[in-house]
Amino acid sequence: MDSSSRCSVIIIGAGVSGISAAKVLAENGVDDLLILEASDRIGGRIRKEDFAGLSVELGAGWIVGVGGKESNPVWELACKSGLRTCFSDYSNARFNIYDQNGKIFPSGLAAASYSKAVDSALQELRNQEAKLCGHFTASEPPSSPKTPIDLAIDFILHDFEMAEVEPISTYKDFGEREFLVADERGYEFLLYKMAESFLFTSEGKIVDSRLKLNKVVRDLQHSRNGVTVKTEDGCVYEANYVILSVSIGVLQSDLISFCPPLPKWKMEAIMTLDVIVYTKIFLKFPSKFWACGPGTEFFIYAHERRGYYTFWQHMENAYPGSNILVVTLTNGESKRVEAQSDEKTMEEAMGVLRDMFGPDVPNATQILVPRWWSNRFQRGSYSNYPILGAKQTFADIKAPVGPIFFTGEHTSEEYSGYVHGGYLTGIDTSKALLEEMRGEGERKEESKKFLLEPLLTGLTESLTLTQKETVSRLRKWDNSRPLVVQEPIK
Numbered sequence: 001m002d003s004s005s006r007c008s009v010i011i012i013g014a015g016v017s018g019i020s021a022a023k024v025l026a027e028n029g030v031d032d033l034l035i036l037e038a039s040d041r042i043g044g045r046i047r048k049e050d051f052a053g054l055s056v057e058l059g060a061g062w063i064v065g066v067g068g069k070e071s072n073p074v075w076e077l078a079c080k081s082g083l084r085t086c087f088s089d090y091s092n093a094r095f096n097i098y099d100q101n102g103k104i105f106p107s108g109l110a111a112a113s114y115s116k117a118v119d120s121a122l123q124e125l126r127n128q129e130a131k132l133c134g135h136f137t138a139s140e141p142p143s144s145p146k147t148p149i150d151l152a153i154d155f156i157l158h159d160f161e162m163a164e165v166e167p168i169s170t171y172k173d174f175g176e177r178e179f180l181v182a183d184e185r186g187y188e189f190l191l192y193k194m195a196e197s198f199l200f201t202s203e204g205k206i207v208d209s210r211l212k213l214n215k216v217v218r219d220l221q222h223s224r225n226g227v228t229v230k231t232e233d234g235c236v237y238e239a240n241y242v243i244l245s246v247s248i249g250v251l252q253s254d255l256i257s258f259c260p261p262l263p264k265w266k267m268e269a270i271m272t273l274d275v276i277v278y279t280k281i282f283l284k285f286p287s288k289f290w291a292c293g294p295g296t297e298f299f300i301y302a303h304e305r306r307g308y309y310t311f312w313q314h315m316e317n318a319y320p321g322s323n324i325l326v327v328t329l330t331n332g333e334s335k336r337v338e339a340q341s342d343e344k345t346m347e348e349a350m351g352v353l354r355d356m357f358g359p360d361v362p363n364a365t366q367i368l369v370p371r372w373w374s375n376r377f378q379r380g381s382y383s384n385y386p387i388l389g390a391k392q393t394f395a396d397i398k399a400p401v402g403p404i405f406f407t408g409e410h411t412s413e414e415y416s417g418y419v420h421g422g423y424l425t426g427i428d429t430s431k432a433l434l435e436e437m438r439g440e441g442e443r444k445e446e447s448k449k450f451l452l453e454p455l456l457t458g459l460t461e462s463l464t465l466t467q468k469e470t471v472s473r474l475r476k477w478d479n480s481r482p483l484v485v486q487e488p489i490k
């Protein structure tokens with residue numbers, strides 16, 4: 001499809017939500033669709049890269065939520081595609097906490113610190129609930145962590161294990177097990193499998209002109225007649241509808257302008273959401289110097305600076321003999337490291353490893369530092385809703401504005417932040433759009449009828465139809481805010 005020709009739906013972004021949305025449309029007979037993707041590949045935040053002869057996942061690495069009462073749809077796709085995965089057992093991580101002199105903290109101390117952190121998180125939750133209910137009486141402030149071990153555990157609890165404080169839907173619905181994707185085709189192979197069911201492929205590559213890569217959307221002009229989409233390279237595309245699947249970080253940035261601008265309630269909701277930056281740094285070594293065997297995969301470094309190279313993983317379970325370590329940073333530390341050279345990051349990481357394992361640790365031979373925050377097509381790793389009182393924000397973020405439908409992990413009420421969240425929202429958004437398109441079709445039929453009816457039945461009756469038509473259009477296109485009744489807090 002060329003620039004200038006008009007299609008039914010343009011999908012902006014070819015991450016998991018964009019691809020699952022397009023698949024549902026194609027399966028329902030909407031073949032004249034177009035996918036515009038800013039980068040040179042599909043996958044978005046699912047992205048593999050070759051590192052030291054292996055395929056490592058820079059973005060999503062785990063299928064989270066397996067083994068529960070319902071089956072995680074992404075796990076099903078992985079099983080069907082024969083994706084190689086590896087169970088991750090985090091349960092010992094909190095007992096592998098190293099101090100700055102390389103000693104492992106006694107398990108009793110770690111357990112006490114952990115329960116203090118859980119108590120404090122629960123207290124914070126109670127305070128938030130009280131505030132939401134309008135009880136402004138002074139409540140007990142949660143104690144803040146101060147020692148290196150308390151800081152490390154607080155980091156793990158809040159940045160990795162929120163489920164311990166407030167059970168999250170992913171674990172409740174799909175189970176608490178997590179599997180690391182360790183397959184040279186990458187996690188993104190699941191997206192290719194989905195895409196090949198409705199796009200033309202040849203020799204493992206998508207060759208369908210309905211997928212356009214390197215198309216950076218910069219401008220969306222929308223009205224009740226449809227949407228005009230302009231890309232950075234000067235192309236113009238037109239469609240009846242758009243599904244916008246870019247991340248919340250991109251929506252918060254000025255990459256895409258809207259004409260007319262998005263309504264105030266929409267922008268306020270978009271700007272309310274937190275964006276988490278999550279960075280996995282990969283380090284290759286000439287030999288192993290860390291503990292291997294059961295219960296050692298994850299280990300923690302306790303430092304007086306919260307989140308300073310805290311969470312480590314060795315890749316021996318996933319790739320035996322690979323001699324690769326991964327350290328995860330988040331938010332402020334991620335942004336700091338993104339802004340400095342990889343040599344500096346390597347130096348800092350080596351300092352931490354020598355604190356834990358002694359001065360003889362050999363230098364890493366390679367380092368890989370993803371930059372999700374600086375990437376203008378991502379601007380972060382995933383969305384973070386507040387635990388309480390987010391219903392209206394969620395409804396506003398998800399709500400369509402005229403012919404623009406919003407999708408992506410950030411529009412998932414239950415599974416935001418996850419691959420399965422993105423996958424399921426793509427499906428839901430397309431279903432909602434198909435319903436809208438059917439309604440629009442019926443309205444058109446009705447209006448055709450209305451043009452004929454005066455001839456048959458006279459003027460009075462047709463005037464009633466005109467009013468009905470106007471009201472129904474107003475309801476669809478008035479950009480009004482979806483109102484949500486807040487559920488009482490249990």
Ligand SMILES: Cc1cc2nc3c(=O)[nH]c(=O)nc-3n(C[C@H](O)[C@H](O)[C@H](O)COP(=O)(O)OP(=O)(O)OC[C@H]3O[C@@H](n4cnc5c(N)ncnc54)[C@H](O)[C@@H]3O)c2cc1C
Pocket residue numbers: 012013014015016017018036037038039042043044045046058059060061062063064215216217218245246247250255256278279280372376377378380381382407408409410416417418419420421422
């Ligand atoms: C480091 C990291 C670790 C993660 N770990 C996990 C994990 O272990 N398990 C898990 O389930 N989830 C994890 N996630 C989250 C998961 O990757 C995302 O929730 C999911 O992939 C989001 O899919 P999406 O389709 O909503 O968005 P995206 O994948 O971001 O897709 C949006 C697409 O839009 C494109 N785009 C942006 N701007 C434009 C534009 N102007 N014009 C055209 N195209 C544009 C982007 O290039 C992108 O391809 C992780 C994410 C990161 C970054």
